[in-house]
Amino acid sequence: MDGMANNAAPKNGDPPFFLKEIYEQPSALAYTLAQFLGHNFQLKMNRPPLDDQSLRQVKKAYITACGTSYHAAMTARYLIEELAQIPTVVEPASECGCHHMLVDESTLAVAVSQSGRSPDTLAALDLARSRGAFTLAVVNESDSPLTEAAMGTLLTLAGKVQSKASTKAFTSQSLVLALLGLRLAQSRNLLRKEWRQEIESFSRIPEMIREALGKRELEPKAIEVAQFLNGYSQAFILARGHLLPMALEGALKLKEVARLHAEGYLAGEFGHGPLAMAGPQAPIIMFSFSDERDATCLALAFELKARGAPLILITEDGPKKDQALASIADIFLPLPQVPSRLRPMVAVIPLQLIAYHLGHVRGLDVDHPGGTLQPDVGRQAEGGPGLRKGNNGSMIHP
Numbered sequence: 496m497d498g499m500a501n502n503a504a505p506k507n508g509d510p511p512f513f514l515k516e517i518y519e520q521p522s523a524l525a526y527t528l529a530q531f532l533g534h535n536f537q538l539k540m541n542r543p544p545l546d547d548q549s550l551r552q553v554k555k556a557y558i559t560a561c562g563t564s565y566h567a568a569m570t571a572r573y574l575i576e577e578l579a580q581i582p583t584v585v586e587p588a589s590e591c592g593c594h595h596m597l598v599d600e601s602t603l604a605v606a607v608s609q610s611g612r613s614p615d616t617l618a619a620l621d622l623a624r625s626r627g628a629f630t631l632a633v634v635n636e637s638d639s640p641l642t643e644a645a646m647g648t649l650l651t652l653a654g655k656v657q658s659k660a661s662t663k664a665f666t667s668q669s670l671v672l673a674l675l676g677l678r679l680a681q682s683r684n685l686l687r688k689e690w691r692q693e694i695e696s697f698s699r700i701p702e703m704i705r706e707a708l709g710k711r712e713l714e715p716k717a718i719e720v721a722q723f724l725n726g727y728s729q730a731f732i733l734a735r736g737h738l739l740p741m742a743l744e745g746a747l748k749l750k751e752v753a754r755l756h757a758e759g760y761l762a763g764e765f766g767h768g769p770l771a772m773a774g775p776q777a778p779i780i781m782f783s784f785s786d787e788r789d790a791t792c793l794a795l796a797f798e799l800k801a802r803g804a805p806l807i808l809i810t811e812d813g814p815k816k817d818q819a820l821a822s823i824a825d826i827f828l829p830l831p832q833v834p835s836r837l838r839p840m841v842a843v844i845p846l847q848l849i850a851y852h853l854g855h856v857r858g859l860d861v862d863h864p865g866g867t868l869q870p871d872v873g874r875q876a877e878g879g880p881g882l883r884k885g886n887n888g889s890m891i892h893p
């Protein structure tokens with residue numbers, strides 16, 4: 496399905512746009528990545544105004560967006576703080592006008608949007624700019640109010656987006672924000688030894704997602720989970736650290752596309768109240784990767800099982816390698832092994848598939864879930880490299 500012409504309306508028998516766009520993620524990411532990768536492991540974002548000297552003046556990053564784009568924005572915090580050691584605040588755009596936005600001339604303010612037309616995101620960018628911040632748009636729609644308003648633009652080249660619920664734009668945004676984190680780190684002479692390894696690793700992400708989507712058990716397992724969840728009216732998705740945005744995104748997709756009341760939650764916080772909800776009536780989906788798993792998660796998994804909660808584990812390990820968890824998991828959902836930094840972008844894929852199949856099982860129109868106040872505009876970005884429109888400070892090289 497990847498690589499299908501992406502401007503046709505679904506006809507009888509064609510897959511819905513939502514599913515089609517899930518499978519277009521490898522090529523969306525490959526296009527997005529290609530525009531930034533130069534020779535010799537260079538990241539091509541280094542033209543003014545994203546030159547080293549300007550980037551070194553950045554003391555704080557402030558990232559804002561709505562909906563799924565907000566979850567992509569959340570992924571940036573982990574990488575910008577870890578790789579570039581710059582304090583990063585991520586805020587839903589609708590909240591930006593509700594309190595004093597603490598940004599100034601030393602702030603890099605980034606607005607993330609598929610359409611470039613979300614009114615709250617535009618207002619947040621304007622506010623940041625009026626306070627002196629350098630404003631950057633991460634946007635899929637090259638010809639949009641956001642690209643006009645921002646001082647610089649980094650494009651996602653996810654192509655035309657026709658499903659209301661965002662998938663390929665989301666992973667493309669996460670990738671661009673990760674590359675921005677790398678670029679910020681590079682400007683500070685961090686990651687000197689690890690640079691090549693990091694770039695190599697990020698450049699393999701389209702392939703890794705292709706592998707995840709092609710993995711024989713993944714979609715049948717997602718169907719199994721969807722059929723299982725169909726018998727329930729609620730679910731929780733638990734995660735820690737950099738996987739939290741994926742838990743929130745998965746829960747958003749389950750609500751929007753499949754009308755299942757789902758909550759993404761921090762595993763470490765679940766024991767502070769929400770545990771009261773745990774039981775046979777509330778399935779739990781948990782990310783469980785051996786190198787990130789800790790005593791809190793393990794203890795929680797066993798406690799949830801003791802309370803009778805159905806447990807679905809998304810893991811790279813498989814039941815043979817992880818017999819302790821295998822003994823309590825109702826369903827194991829396998830993912831390919833990927834480096835930890837890239838894991839969020841891969842880990843969201845099964846949640847997208849589960850949301851699609853649950854929506855399908857429930858007979859819902861997955862392309863028009865009706866859960867958004869946004870007008871149906873700006874979902875027409877053209878895809879492919881070279882489709883950038885200049886603006887008053889673009890860093891994208893032709």
Ligand code: BG6
Pocket residue numbers: 561562563564565607608609610611612613616659660661866867868869873
């Ligand atoms: C919502 C869409 O209405 O708007 C989401 O359903 C999207 O998919 C959100 O993430 C924000 O839109 P945009 O275009 O600013 O990314």
